[in-house]
Structures are given as C-alpha cells and as structure tokens.
Amino acid sequence: xxxxxxxxxxxxxxxxxxxxxxxxxxxxxxxxxxxxxxxxxxxxxxxxxxxxxxxxxxxxxxxxxxxxxxxxxxxxxxxxxxxxxxxxxxxxxxxxxxxxxxxxxxxxxxxxxxxxxxxxxxxxxxxxxxxxxxxxxxxxxxxxxxxxxxxxxxxxxxxxxxxxxxxxxxxxxxxxxxxxxxxxxxxxxxxxxxxxxxxxxxxxxxxxxxxxxxxxxxxxxxxxxxxxxxxxxxxxxxxxxxxxxxxxxxxxxxxxxxxxxxxxxxxxxxxxxxxxxxxxxxxxxxxxxxxxxxxxxxxxxxxxxxxxxxxxxxxxxxxxxxxxxxxxxxxxxxxxxxxxxxxxxxxxxxxxxxxxxxxxxxxxxxxxxxxxxxxxxxxxxxxxxxxxxxxxxxxxxxxxxxxxxxxxxxxxxxxxxxxxxxxxxxxxxxxxxxxxxxxxxxxxxxxxxxxxxxxxxxxxxxxxxxxxxxxxxxxxxxxxxxxxxxxxxxxxxxxxxxxxxxxxxxxxxxxxxxxxxxxx
Amino acid sequence: xxxxxxxxxxxxxxxxxxxxxxxxxxxxxxxxxxxxxxxxxxxxxxxxxxxxxxxxxxxxxxxxxxxxxxxxxxxxxxxxxxxxxxxxxxxxxxxxxxxxxxxxxxxxxxxxxxxxxxxxxxxxxxxxxxxxxxxxxxxxxxxxxxxxxxxxxxxxxxxxxxxxxxxxxxxxxxxxxxxxxxxxxxxxxxxxxxxxxxxxxxxxxxxxxxxxxxxxxxxxxxxxxxxxxxxxxxxxxxxxxxxxxxxxxxxxxxxxxxxxxxxxxxxxxxxxxxxxxxxxxxxxxxxxxxxxxxxxxxxxxxxxxxxxxxxxxxxxxxxxxxxxxxxxxxxxxxxxxxxxxxxxxxxxxxxxxxxxxxxxxxxxxxxxxxxxxxxxxxxxxxxxxxxxxxxxxxxxxxxxxxxxxxxxxxxxxxxxxx
Numbered sequence: 019x020x021x022x023x024x025x026x027x028x029x030x031x032x033x034x035x036x037x038x039x040x041x042x043x044x045x046x047x048x049x050x051x052x053x054x055x056x057x058x059x060x061x062x063x064x065x066x067x068x069x070x071x072x073x074x075x076x077x078x079x080x081x082x083x084x085x086x087x088x089x090x091x092x093x094x095x096x097x098x099x100x101x102x103x104x105x106x107x108x109x110x111x112x113x114x115x116x117x118x119x120x121x122x123x124x125x126x127x128x129x130x131x132x133x134x135x136x137x138x139x140x141x142x143x144x145x146x147x148x149x150x151x152x153x154x155x156x157x158x159x160x161x162x163x164x165x166x167x168x169x170x171x172x173x174x175x176x177x178x179x180x181x182x183x184x185x186x187x188x189x190x191x192x193x194x195x196x197x198x199x200x201x202x203x204x205x206x207x208x209x210x211x212x213x214x215x216x217x218x219x220x221x222x223x224x225x226x227x228x229x230x231x232x233x234x235x236x237x238x239x240x241x242x243x244x245x246x247x248x249x250x251x252x253x254x255x256x257x258x259x260x261x262x263x264x265x266x267x268x269x270x271x272x273x274x275x276x277x278x279x280x281x282x283x284x285x286x287x288x289x290x291x292x293x294x295x296x297x298x299x300x301x302x303x304x305x306x307x308x309x310x311x312x313x314x315x316x317x318x319x320x321x322x323x324x325x326x327x328x329x330x331x332x333x334x335x336x337x338x339x340x341x342x343x344x345x346x347x348x349x350x351x352x353x354x355x356x357x358x359x360x361x362x363x364x365x366x367x368x369x370x371x372x373x374x375x376x377x378x379x380x381x382x383x384x385x386x387x388x389x390x391x392x393x394x395x396x397x398x399x400x401x402x403x404x405x406x407x408x409x410x411x412x413x414x415x416x417x418x419x420x421x422x423x424x425x426x427x428x429x430x431x432x433x434x435x436x437x438x439x440x441x442x443x444x445x446x447x448x449x450x451x452x453x454x455x456x457x458x459x460x461x462x463x464x465x466x467x468x469x470x471x472x473x474x475x476x477x478x479x480x481x482x483x484x485x486x487x488x489x490x491x492x493x494x495x496x497x498x499x500x501x502x503x504x505x506x507x508x509x510x511x512x513x514x515x516x517x518x519x520x521x522x523x524x525x526x527x528x529x530x531x532x533x534x535x536x537x538x
Numbered sequence: 539x540x541x542x543x544x545x546x547x548x549x550x551x552x553x554x555x556x557x558x559x560x561x562x563x564x565x566x567x568x569x570x571x572x573x574x575x576x577x578x579x580x581x582x583x584x585x586x587x588x589x590x591x592x593x594x595x596x597x598x599x600x601x602x603x604x605x606x607x608x609x610x611x612x613x614x615x616x617x618x619x620x621x622x623x624x625x626x627x628x629x630x631x632x633x634x635x636x637x638x639x640x641x642x643x644x645x646x647x648x649x650x651x652x653x654x655x656x657x658x659x660x661x662x663x664x665x666x667x668x669x670x671x672x673x674x675x676x677x678x679x680x681x682x683x684x685x686x687x688x689x690x691x692x693x694x695x696x697x698x699x700x701x702x703x704x705x706x707x708x709x710x711x712x713x714x715x716x717x718x719x720x721x722x723x724x725x726x727x728x729x730x731x732x733x734x735x736x737x738x739x740x741x742x743x744x745x746x747x748x749x750x751x752x753x754x755x756x757x758x759x760x761x762x763x764x765x766x767x768x769x770x771x772x773x774x775x776x777x778x779x780x781x782x783x784x785x786x787x788x789x790x791x792x793x794x795x796x797x798x799x800x801x802x803x804x805x806x807x808x809x810x811x812x813x814x815x816x817x818x819x820x821x822x823x824x825x826x827x828x829x830x831x832x833x834x835x836x837x838x839x840x841x842x843x844x845x846x847x848x849x850x851x852x853x854x855x856x857x858x859x860x861x862x863x864x865x866x867x868x869x870x871x872x873x874x875x876x877x878x879x880x881x882x883x884x885x886x887x888x889x890x891x892x893x894x895x896x897x898x899x900x901x902x903x904x905x906x907x908x909x910x911x912x913x914x915x916x917x918x919x920x921x922x923x924x925x926x927x928x929x930x931x932x933x934x935x936x937x938x939x940x941x942x943x944x945x946x947x948x949x950x951x952x953x954x955x956x
Contacts, residue, residue, distance in 0.1 A: 037612065037614075037944070038612050038613065038614045038915070038942040038943055038944040039614075039942065040614065040616060040917055040940060040942050041917055042618075043616070044616035044617070044618050044621060044622070044623050044940075045618075045621065047618060048618075048621075090621070093621065128778055467933075469619065470935050470936050470937070471923060471933060471934060471935060471936040472932045472933055472934075472935045473932050473933045474932060475932075482778075482929070482930075483929075483930060483931055484930065484931070485715070485717055485929070485930055486713075486715050486717075486927055486929060486930025486931070486932050487930060487931065487932035522618060522619060522620055522621035523619055523620055524620065525620045525622075525666070525714075527714040527715065527935055528666075528714055528716060529716065530715075530716045530717055530719075531715065531717055532717070534717065534778050535778070536777045536778050
C-alpha cells in the first residue's frame with residue numbers, strides 16, 4: 019500500500035512539472051537562406067533614413083525600415099546595425115537648428131485641429147560625426163548625389179546636404195564610399211525618388227515657385243552638376259548612375275534588395291486636396307457667385323472661347339463644387355488678347371494688369387494634382403495681387419508651385435517609368451531581389467489588407483477615426499512608423515522569396531501612426 | 539469536523555478557477571478520479587451534484603463530502619509570423635461541499651456548494667494580445683439545496699434550485715494602436731463586478747435497471763450572469779482621449795450554459811464498478827460578450843460564437859480492500875471555441891483528460907480521498923479574427939498563432955458518513 023502511495027505521489031509531481039511545449043519553437047524555422055546578413059547596409063534617401071512628419075527625429079529614426087529589417091536579420095546572424103546619431107534630439111523635435119527649411123516634426127494640434135511643427139527649438143546641429151553608419155539613407159539625396167564628392171562638405175552649403183554633413187566620414191567622402199567602407203554582405207538600395215519627386219512636390223516650379231523647372235529628358239542635359247534642385251534627372255543619367263551604384267554595392271558579392279520608385283499619384287501629398295475645392299458656400303453663396311461670373315469668369319470665358327478654348331474657363335456653379343483657378347506655365351499665353359478685350363470696359367492700365375494676371379490662367383481639371391500645402395493657400399488673400407482680384411484660386415490664379423498640371427504629371431510619370439525600368443533591368447544583371455514599392459503604394463490607394471487583416475489606405479490623416487488606417491506621416495510624402503513597418507514587411511517578403519530565407523514580419527498594428535497633441 | 543468546514547469556507551474568499559471555455563469539471567474527488575463520470579454512480583454525497591436523484595440511494599443516513607483541488611493551468615503562445623511569444627501560468631482552487639441527509643426511506647435532503655465555472659488567466663500586461671485580454675478572473679459559487687424522492691426500489695428523482703454568487707474582473711487594453719498609449723503603457727480598462735446573483739435549477743432521475751446496471755440522467759439549466767452597475771475603470775488614458783474614456787459603470791451578460799448528462803454504470807462485481815457519462819453543453823448560447831457602458835462610449839461587441847459540445851467520460855473503480863479503493867478515468871472534452879474565435883482569455887481547444895485517485899478509509903465513517911487530473915491539449919493554430927478596434931475603422935484585426943496548454947490538478951477531500 020505504501021508503494022502505491024509513492025507511485026501516485028511521483029505521478030503527481032511528474033505531471034505538475036509538465037511544461038506545455040511546442041513541437042517547434044517559434045524561432046526554430048527562421049533562417050537566412052542564401053543571404054548573409056552579417057553586415058547589412060542601407061543606401062537611399064529620406065525613406066531609408068526614417069524621415070517622417072517632415073524631418074528625422076530621434077524616435078522617428080528608430081522606425082526606419084532598415085532598422086526594422088535589421089531587427090529581423092539579427093534573428094538569423096545579422097550583426098549590429100548603426101544609424102547616424104540623433105542623440106542631440108533630446109526632446110524628439112527633429113528639425114535642424116539654424117538651417118532654413120528644416121523645421122520641427124509635424125504633429126496634430128488637437129486644439130486647432132491641424133498639423134503644425136511641434137513647438138520648441140531644434141537641438142540638432144551640424145556637428146560632424148565623421149563616421150560611416152549601416153544606415154546610409156540621406157534625406158534629400160538624388161541618385162547622383164550618392165556619388166558626389168563634397169555632398170557632405172559644410173563649405174558647400176546650400177548645395178551640400180545638412181544631413182550628410184552631420185555624418186560624412188570626411189568632408190569630401192561620397193555617400194556610396196562611406197557605405198562601402200562598412201563592407202556590406204547584404205544591402206538595400208532605395209534611391210531615385212527625389213530625381214523626380216523634387217519636381218513633383220514643387221508643382222514643376224523652381225525655387226521661386228513660378229519659373230518652370232526643367233525636365234532633362236526634354237533638355238537632353240546629361241550633366242547633373244548643372245541641374246537645378248527641382249529638375250527631373252535625365253533617365254539616361256539615372257541609368258548610368260544606378261548601374262554604377264549597383265556595381266559598387268555588389269563588387270564583393272553582396273546580395274541585396276532594390277526598391278522601385280512610387281508613382282506620385284499614390285502619395286497623399288498629391289491626392290488629398292481636390293482640384294474642385296471651391297464649394298458654393300466657400301465662395302460666399304449664390305450672390306457672390308453671380309457677381310464673380312458677371313465681373314470675371316464670364317468675360318474671361320468669353321475671351322478664351324473666342325480664341326478656341328471654350329473649356330479653359332467656365333462660369334462658376336452655384337450648386338456644385340468649382341475647380342480652383344490656376345496658373346499653367348504650359349498654357350497658351352492670352353495676356354495680349356485679355357488686355358485688348360478688357361480695355362474698353364476697364365481702361366488700358368487695369369486691362370493690362372488683368373492680362374498679366376490671367377494670361378496663363380485656367381481652371382484646374384481632374385487631371386491636375388493640387389499639392390498638400392495648397393490647402394491653406396486656396397481662398398486666402400494674396401497680398402502681392404491687385405486689390406479685387408486677390409483671392410488665391412478664386413480671383414487670382416494659384417502659382418505654378420501649387421499644382422502639378424496634367425502636362426507636368428505626364429513628365430513625372432514618364433521619368434518614373436524609365437527609372438523603374440532601369441532599376442528592374444540593372445537588378446536583373448546582378449540577380450538581385452526587387453521590392454516593387456510602386457506596386458505596393460498603388461495597392462494602398464484602393465486599400466491594402468495586411469497580414470493581420472487590417473486595411474490600410476494611402477489617404478492623408480483626416481480625424482481620429484482614420485488614425486488607425488493611415489500609413490503616411492503628416493508631411494504627406496513619407497510613411498509614418500506604421501507605414502515603415504508595412505514597407506519593411508514587403509521587403510522581408512521579397513527577401514524570403516528571392517533568397518529562400520525565413521524571416522518573421524513586423525505587426526504593423528503595434529506601430530504608432532500620427533502624433534496628436536492636445537495643444538502645441 | 540467543524541474545523542475542517544471553516545477552513546474550507548476561508549478558501550471561498552479567494553476562490554478562482556481555471557477555465558478554458560470557463561467550465562471547470564472538478565466537482566468531487568471520487569468522481570473526478572473516475573473521469574468525472576457520476577450521473578449513474580451512487581458513491582457518496584457527490585451525487586448531489588452529478589444527479590440529485592441518486593441521493594435517495596445512498597446507504598448512510600448522513601453523508602458529507604468536502605474537497606478541493608489545486609488547478610495548475612499553463613498556456614504558451616507563439617507566432618512565428620511575427621516572432622511573438624507569451625506564457626501564462628495560473629492557479630485556481632475549485633472546491634465542493636456536499637451533504638445529504640436521509641429524512642426517511644423515501645425522501646432525502648441535501649446541500650451542494652460547488653464552483654463549476656471560472657476563469658483565471660493572467661498574461662503579462664501589455665503583451666501582444668493585450669487588446670483582447672491582459673487578465674481575467676471570473677468566479678461563480680453555486681449553492682444548491684436539493685431534495686430527492688425515491689419511487690419504489692428502483693427509481694428516484696431529485697432536484698433543487700441553484701443560487702449563484704459570482705464576480706468578474708477583466709482587464710484589457712483598448713487597442714493595439716500605440717497612439718493610445720501613455721508613456722508606452724497601453725490605455726486599459728478594468729471591468730469589475732462583484733456580487734452578481736443569478737439562479738437556475740438542477741434536476742435528475744436515476745433508474746436501477748438491475749442490481750448491476752444503473753441509468754442516470756441530469757439537467758442543469760442555463761444561468762445568465764447579469765452584471766449590472768459594475769465599475770469600468772480606465773487607466774493610462776492619454777490627454778487627447780481623456781474626454782472620451784472616463785471612468786463609468788457597465789452592464790454585461792455572461793451565460794453559463796445548460797448542460798445535459800446521461801450515463802450508465804455497471805457494477806461488474808463487489809470490487810469493480812464501471813461508469814460512462816455523456817455530457818452535452820449548450821454553449822451556443824454564448825454568441826457575444828457585449829459590454830454596455832453607462833457613458834457615451836459605444837457598446838463593446840466581442841463576438842464569441844461558441845458551439846454546442848459533447849464530452850465523453852469513462853471511469854472505473856476498484857475496491858482493493860476494506861481500506862483502499864482505487865479509481866481511474868479518461869475523457870474526451872470538446873472545446874466550444876470555433877476557428878477564428880480563439881480568444882486568449884479562454885485559450886482552450888479540444889482536450890483529453892486522464893484521471894486517477896484513491897480513497898483511504900480511516901474507519902467506517904471517515905475516508906480520505908485523493909485525486910488527480912491531467913488534461914492534454916494538442917498544439918493548435920488558431921486566431922481571434924473579430925477584434926474591432928474602437929479607436930479606428932480599418933476593419934477587424936486578427937490576433938493568432940500557436941497555442942499549447944496543459945492542466946494538472948491534484949485534489950484532496952474527505953468523506954464522512956454514518
């Protein structure tokens with residue numbers, strides 16, 4: 019009987035010690051496949067740097083897709099992954115101290131219900147770190163900048179890049195040479211967006227906002243040193259530069275992933291503000307609309323119609339939303355005709371002023387893309403415009419920089435297609451994986467269902483109810499942290515497919531979206 | 539005797555039980571050891587639970603059975619898709635007290651106090667599935683005054699009302715979205731309701747087909763635990779959402795499903811007894827856990843969509859000597875949780891139970907019962923696909939992976955009768 023008791027007691031202890039065990043532990047199947055992630059180096063622009071909400075900030079940088087990739091690579095032999103130091107950014111404000119145009123990160127000010135740069139003074143300086151990092155994403159860099167000596171030399175400002183100044187190993191080091199100094203065994207390369215995006219985000223205008231920027235596929239200019247910042251890079255130049263970059267990155271046999279360039283039509287910066295932004299209410303009601311039609315839209319419509327452009331302008335509707343009035347650099351100049359037609363009623367001087375203002379004016383159409391910052395300009399008073407015709411987009415045409423016209427959009431699309439063809443073809447010569455970010459972004463336009471079943475969109479933030487489905491940050495061009503997680507996942511899927519590796523994904527649900535502050 | 543009883547009562551204060559599926563089949567040491575069969579077994583006062591009709595067939599005038607278990611439930615979670623792991627180890631203490639008294643040859647009265655439902659699962663706060671549950675502690679004490687009538691020598695019926703006292707404490711994060719996070723700690727809500735009262739009934743009948751064969755049938759009614767005026771306490775609410783998530787009260791209904799049992803026992807000899815029970819539980823009553831807040835917050839709808847399930851139980855008893863009786867059992871327990879509704883608050887899939895135990899009869903009046911239960915769960919891949927984030931509208935989010943559980947429960951009790 020005593021024995022029986024001992025047996026039972028032993029049984030009891032045996033079961034109590036029983037841990038539930040999986041047949042395969044979670045990480046048992048992870049593998050690097052044919053890739054070697056020992057030293058991973060990322061090359062690219064702002065997207066690679068973890069730029070979001072209009073800047074790189076200390077916290078934002080931790081969500082860069084290369085950093086997210088490196089966390090998964092670390093499971094299968096990936097080594098330390100370093101990024102340029104933003105330890106200076108103690109309060110996580112971003113921006114760069116003392117450099118115009120490099121403002122703090124954007125947040126939603128809930129009390130004002132609008133995006134604003136977060137209050138405070140940036141503590142990020144140009145102090146050189148003189149060090150190569152695994153993340154060689156340089157915000158603002160175009161393809162040829164990766165090969166440009168002096169791009170990180172403070173003496174070359176404003177043509178040098180403040181971000182690269184901070185970490186170039188020597189003042190005249192190139193981005194690519196610094197990247198190669200890490201001896202990568204695996205790389206990602208997502209460069210080329212800015213070769214066309216600078217043109218697109220500036221509405222096809224130069225820095226003055228008015229003068230058309232050049233498309234060097236039209237000019238045939240093959241010397242990037244002479245390009246204006248907002249010009250479109252010649253696609254032959256892009257092909258040569260990209261080939262050079264890939265040849266260099268693969269010189270020691272490294273494997274890697276290249277990413278295609280997203281089409282601008284999938285980015286909220288271009289899709290958020292409608293071309294027909296003028297509701298009858300916004301125009302001040304039926305009486306105002308009648309007055310506008312009698313005094314301005316009617317006469318201009320008559321003149322354009324007389325010269326064979328009946329739909330260049332039409333009378334405003336009192337019942338439906340109306341297109342904004344824009345200045346199209348590619349439109350036929352009718353300033354002389356307008357001046358002539360209006361002189362009898364307005365007098366020569368005023369008619370000439372009207373001719374100058376409306377000579378290249380037209381109403382926007384669905385084929386035009388209005389840029390995001392235009393939202394706060396439309397309907398506002400233009401202090402530089404003559405009194406009476408000084409309402410932006412209503413009685414005064416929106417300047418070139420606010421609109422990517424159909425003609426400009428076509429140039430952007432043609433260049434994007436040419437670049438992407440080069441990227442895919444060059445990757446094929448080295449048997450590299452291609453992450454088709456253009457295709458992914460296009461899926462986002464109609465709603466992308468990710469691995470947790472959640473549906474994300476390419477829409478701009480529009481209230482707290484949409485916060486959870488927004489993948490773009492408040493600058494409208496760059497993803498937010500959650501968006502970078504989705505991007506990292508797409509790259510991981512590409513790597514898993516191409517290199518027969520098995521890497522886990524990130525769960526985008528756990529990544530933050532938009533920063534919302536009660537007040538700013 | 540008095541002392542033991544008061545000790546048991548002390549444990550009432552901290553009663554909390556394991557569940558997956560939140561039904562805990564541990565209602566008596568002798569019967570648990572026999573695979574938790576008992577609808578057609580007349581062994582002890584435990585029959586007041588298994589089939590009140592059987593009280594009339596007990597030999598002794600007074601029968602008392604008191605027992606309790608340490609229920610050790612462990613669950614592991616992993617997702618190889620997202621490289622997540624989590625673990626939870628929980629301990630519960632289900633107990634039971636049964637007393638029967640033979641008023642005369644035809645009528646017996648009894649009292650049964652037991653804890654057939656409960657759930658105590660605590661994951662790490664802010665773990666990967668925190669938006670579904672951080673921790674839950676659900677307990678319900680059933681008090682069942684019982685009466686049994688014998689009709690002739692071979693047939694009896696019995697039954698009684700069930701009075702339930704329950705409580706629930708449930709904590710989870712509002713959303714997986716870190717936007718609603720206060721310094722990295724997710725905004726969470728604790729729902730707490732105590733003193734929930736409800737009632738139902740238990741009826742059974744027993745038929746002695748022959749000296750060797752007994753048939754039994756038992757029905758326990760559905761009981762809806764209606765939590766009213768429980769507190770909903772929001773913690774770590776960031777300033778931007780402070781206006782929406784204010785502390786309030788809530789109402790919610792949690793069904794304890796009806797259970798029908800039928801079974802047979804076969805007394806092969808003076809030494810051997812075999813029993814088989816079939817349980818059918820109407821879990822389909824549990825469609826959704828809806829939490830209705832008193833303030834402007836929208837009702838939280840959490841689909842459950844449970845299905846009706848069966849359990850098949852086999853038990854045997856061997857009377858080795860006057861002093862020792864040994865028991866063993868085996869059962870197959872279906873889970874009511876369907877594919878796509880696998881929430882980590884009840885991480886339970888189909889299981890197989892192995893039981894054993896013995897009684898040491900100190901004297902003709904007093905016996906000491908020991909039992910153990912081991913529940914084996916196969917590894918299961920499942921997910922909860924119906925989480926609708928209250929803070930946003932990007933569809934329902936899925937949370938899932940591989941779960942593996944095990945349950946072990948040793949128990950001890952005493953039987954007293956004269």
